Amino acid sequence: EVQLVESGGGLVQPGGSLRLSCAASGFTFSSYWMHWVRQAPGKGLVWVSRINSDGSSTSYADSVKGRFTISRDNAKNTLYLQMNSLRAEDTAVYYCARGPVGYYYMDVWGKGTTVTVSS
Amino acid sequence: QSVLTQPPSVSGAPGQRVTISCTGSSSNIGAGYDVHWYQQLPGTAPKLLIYGNSNRPSGVPDRFSGSKSGTSASLAITGLQAEDEADYYCQSYDSSLSGSGVFGTGTKVTVL
Numbered sequence: 001e002v003q004l005v006e007s008g009g010g011l012v013q014p015g016g017s018l019r020l021s022c023a024a025s026g027f028t029f030s031s032y033w034m035h036w037v038r039q040a041p042g043k044g045l046v047w048v049s050r051i052n053s054d055g056s057s058t059s060y061a062d063s064v065k066g067r068f069t070i071s072r073d074n075a076k077n078t079l080y081l082q083m084n085s086l087r088a089e090d091t092a093v094y095y096c097a098r099g100p101v102g103y104y105y106m107d108v109w110g111k112g113t114t115v116t117v118s119s
Numbered sequence: 120q121s122v123l124t125q126p127p128s129v130s131g132a133p134g135q136r137v138t139i140s141c142t143g144s145s146s147n148i149g150a151g152y153d154v155h156w157y158q159q160l161p162g163t164a165p166k167l168l169i170y171g172n173s174n175r176p177s178g179v180p181d182r183f184s185g186s187k188s189g190t191s192a193s194l195a196i197t198g199l200q201a202e203d204e205a206d207y208y209c210q211s212y213d214s215s216l217s218g219s220g221v222f223g224t225g226t227k228v229t230v231l
Contacts (some may be wrong), residue, residue, distance in 0.1 A: 027171075037165075037222075044208065044222060045159075045210075045222040045225070046222060047221060096167070104155075104211075104212045104220040106157075106165075107167045108167075110169075
């Protein structure tokens with residue numbers, strides 16, 4: 001079964017850091033682009049970041065550029081999102097999602113992990 | 120603030136047809152970039168409904184269809200069913216934004 005399982009969410013103070021992980025199974029992880037998408041409470045979906053299949057190319061939404069870093073370990077079938085200098089507006093459910101190479105749509109989604117930034 | 124605009128809500132009775140619009144601009148839909156659609160049932164993760172403007176992934180009922188014209192796209196649901204009550208999002212690529220995997224503002228579909 002194709003599956004993505006996020007972990008690492010939690011409560012963090014403003015200015016703090018958190019690293020999210022996304023464990024992939026049931027497919028050839030290294031053959032896909034991977035994305036992070038977030039959803040603030042009661043709000044819509046917001047694309048956060050994307051990494052290509054071998055990790056050599058990344059892109060970010062302006063709202064997180066310079067603060068968040070996406071990476072992957074294809075040997076461990078795991079995607080990461082390092083989040084630094086967190087702000088209250090980063091509070092959201094963070095989803096990892098799989099996408100075909102070269103395309104920005106996501107065909108498989110995890111269930112999400114919740115990040116709360118609050119003092 | 121999204122660059123793809125959707126109506127906040129649409130509603131219809133069971134069996135009816137509803138459409139959801141997704142309005143963009145010359146830097147996204149109008150530039151020829153594909154539009155994709157997702158369904159998000161309450162309390163769950165989004166699910167891919169339509170990709171590449173009009174293609175349905177395996178398992179998605181043919182009651183759902185997508186189209187694109189100019190700077191807009193549409194999702195149609197025919198034979199509306201109670202289980203279709205959900206939030207729907209369009210998505211495309213925008214060449215004027217960094218990163219650029221932009222989502223629409225989202226539409227709540229209510230089955231009356």
